[in-house]
Amino acid sequence: MLARLGDAGLKRTPQRVAIVRELAGDLTHPTAQELFERLRPSMPTMSFATVYNTLDALARARLIAPRALSPGATRFDPNVRPHGHAVCDRCGAVADVAVQADGEATPELGSDLPRGFTVHAVERVFRGVCGACAAVDPGARPS
Amino acid sequence: MLARLGDAGLKRTPQRVAIVRELAGDLTHPTAQELFERLRPSMPTMSFATVYNTLDALARARLIAPRALSPGATRFDPNVRPHGHAVCDRCGAVADVAVQADGEATPELGSDLPRGFTVHAVERVFRGVCGACAAVDPGARPS
């Protein structure tokens, strides 16, 4: 993934390397804030704006994908291949979900798209309660 | 829908009636800001907080559904039945999409959910470019 930085015309700066590294091995889809806080110890001078700039640059280069899975902070996903997400309504945790046949080849399922609408990607989100939250309070309202 | 206000233990105030009316016949999934601006002429004294309070109350009562379809403002959907959404990557327009078998009965498709995760709802989002935007600039980048 670092290699593709250059391919996209992006310079390989220490800040970008750190952000890419932190994101690449992270399955929790961190927010910009979370990335910033995790990287601050090792890069104390890094600015908050740099995190956003870098994430924006990576997203434009299609190396990561921003996800609006719930209101509030945008989450960033190092996996740009088609897949679904399980989102906990209580704690907001996000987990990847393998979804077969979720590519652009399945608009038959959602037939009546608006006239002239061209589909580029199909996302699927499973909303519910994760095991940890259910264990804490099994009887709570769904949300 | 107005009738269900009382069932939910919510008082029938003029502000709530206006918001419910504006939302009920609107297929564009307006944001809180949009609702506020549309209602201001007829209810000049209404506060911004009231819009949020009311939308939150309606959402808790399951009369509307908040949707995080793209980064930025939350959109509110008067249709709480299971259905999908077509979202234009350029202009942000949202349209409803009928989706068969999109209820809670289809987690087989997205099999490997996290252990202990209970699904309450499945959402499907079709991302792409709407006809109007494609007409304006057919050659532009997908996003």
Added chain:
DNA sequence: TTGCATCTAATAACTCTTCTAATTAGAACT
């Protein structure tokens, strides 16, 4: 190494949403 374009840091500004305190207004109960 020099020059230029890009990138970063710092900060301000902006958008969206929530909170607080005081007032007002529904709904229920005489």
Added chain:
DNA sequence: AGTTCTAATTAGAAGAGTTATTAGATGCAA
């Protein structure tokens, strides 16, 4: 109808999240 209780509204400020601006530093190619 009048009273009371509680919830809802208002206005403003505050908070979170994001984007824009600008000056200065840095990487990269010639």
